[in-house]
Amino acid sequence: MMKKELGLLLLLVVIFAITGAINPAFLSVVNLLNLANLIGLFGVFALGEGLVIITGGIDLSLGSMFALLGVIFVDLLTTYQVPWPLALLLVLLGGLALGGIQGFLITRLKMQPFIVTLCGLLIYRGAARYYTSDSTRGFGYGDEAATLSNIASGNVAGIPNTFIFLIILALILGVLLHRSVYGRWLYAVGKNEEAARFSGINTNIVIATAYIISGGLAGVSTVMFVFYTNSVSPSSFGNFYELYAIAAAVLGGCSLRGGEGSILGIVLGTALLQVLQNLVNILGIPNSLNFAVMGTVILIGVLADQQLQARRRRKAALAGLARTAPKPTLAQGKPTTAPRGAAALSAATDEQT
């Protein structure tokens, strides 16, 4: 039971086939490897965003985190000559800490996720620009972190390491989300926080952990992006990237109301998004239409999914009526107020990555 993911995969294959037929360059090895690299880069932090969205929250601060952590990372390596393992560790800890602060504000001080992370977006970006006086930080011609650079931007048998990272992370998070106790709690909290609390789950910690994971993955992404671009321009580095992550998660089946989504879905959502961008280039569609194409596909995708859900739910309700006692109960009469079906959830939780 993973209809949603299957549908996405099908859509990807169809797009590949059509685009490849129109322009065979799309299926060239060079283009596919480039695509894989981008999917890897944009997939890692989309996974974190997905976890946050499953709690019913949102993280708008990711792009600015990249800028702040990015300038610090480059500075640590170049200006302070910190050994790269230590610099890497510090950036990861920085991401975890920022996530932790946001999680604390949201769960303990009961602030709205949108507001907290929007302020994060503004604060981190501002801090990054102030710290560097708006100047771009980059690596000189020295090889301050050649080893790390090779790890982050290299490849194994031609396959970009970023893509391999994404697959490994997706497997780990897939187990976490779909097989572990924490994953179960995350879905329960996202669907019905009160019932979760009444079952003795520490909902605050469950939610805060999602933000911390998201922050940590933002740290990982920062390092990957730094070695992708080799420089960090504090005012534009990572701009709007959080929106790519949200779009990928939503396209991959996460509901902004929480409680729905899967790791496989988020990965497929990221892939679809990158394929669309690539397709715009390959097919010679004016680059300026890039965002418009993305927006349209997401809109249609989510709309179609919602309609399918509603139809499935009606069927389930009818089946429920036929199955049980002749007199309808409230639960069967109007199955749920949530717009997206229960069917989707079990599909999501049963699937394996």
Next chain:
Amino acid sequence: MAETLLQLSGISKTYPGVRALDDVNLRVDRGEVLGLIGENGAGKSTLMRVLGGVIAPSEGVIRIGGIDHAQMTVSEATRCGIAFVHQELNLFENLDVAANVFIGREQLTGGPLKLVDNAKMRARVTPLLERLGADFTPDTLVDNLSIAERQMVEIAKALSIDARVIIMDEPTSSLTISETERLLEVIADLKAHGISVIYISHRLGEIMSCADRVVVLRDGRTVGELARDELSHAAMIRLMIGRDLKALYTPPKQPPQPGGCDIAGVVTTAFPDRRIDLSVRRGEILGLAGLVGAGRTSLARAMFGVDPLLGGEIRIDNTAVEVASPRDAIRQGIYLVPEDRKRSGLVLELPIRENVTLASLLDYARMWLVDGAAERKIAKDQARNLSIKAPSIDTEAVTLSGGNQQKVVLGKWLSMQPRVMFFDEPTRGIDVGAKSEIYALMRELADQGVAIVMISSDMEEVIGVSDRVAVMHEGSISGMLERAQFSEYNVLRLAMGQELETRAPEAKEAAAP
């Protein structure tokens, strides 16, 4: 003879499996205060919703001002001059008084621009507030008003539509004594202006002091009417009780054992000035009766760590326990089957299996990874033991009937080790068959040595299932009844805050075990 304003004849309302109203007849005269009383669930609120046009009756005629209606819509009811002062106030806290009074009928200005004319609305509300003796102005934000003041806003709203009948449903349940007196003065003033009031209350003292006539409902039927000079507490309570109680009682296999749960001087957030002392032994089902809002649910929530405990001590098997969160409570073996199972008891969109193990998932996990086989086994065991009717344990809880949903909630707790269990209205909205199954399960649990507290507003359930009954009234325990003393009359007297009569209790129908 006063002019008849309103006449309900033969009103019935049938829901699938339930007859909520059965041939109700009710007359309201012009300028009279009609007291409407009855137990929890007697049909008072349903009847008033029929009158307000919120629900349509299955049969019967509503005659207002000489015109017959088979049913009414809310706007028709309003046009006929029927106004509600709701139990849960229906005001917009973010708007000011005048805007609330004119909600949906805003005074407009600016022609085609259709702007709201605040000045005009405020000017029209001012005299209404003066008439009610309110000391706030029309531009006050409702958020800043007390409950009593908000009630005045509701009454002003009723006056602004020239209401002829104002229905007040438990208007004094959250008022202080002086606020209550003030409200009774307002009612007297309304009456003097020829406006009728239907006054629904559990507080018989208030009914005595303001009603011209009292109609008593029981099981959806009008069972009696008392004129002003016939009013007495005893007469009213006698009419409210007296339905046929089916014999439900299964005695425990063994007498209650020592240990269990002692609640000593507990203070809840709902009634910070009251202390609760209560004990329930292992192997005993203690019924917790009382009127809606008497503080029973607050006690259960405090015991389960949902709401903070403001004072007092909880002891289990003579050891004091700390309960700061549901997690703590669960660790101590205190479980709650909550009143609102769809909101607090279950994650409806999750399958039965995941709901059953939600509270104990770590027990079925190795290194935080869920052991699917162990989980399925426990869920299957629970589904079988509780005879949950569902195609499989992977069926989502949302598709189950109320009774089966409740069994899933029970399954969640029974798969663990309960020591004290609170059941809050365990059979509300559940069909008869599933009800008796749940009673049997409770008895089985008690016989296994669990101390059980059953909060219930269903008299039949309280008297038929409990080994002892504690009654709450306005935040504290107003009395304890042993089985020999069980009677609807005694429970109701205590629930209304009256002393038990000292003469032999009329407990014949409740029958000793």
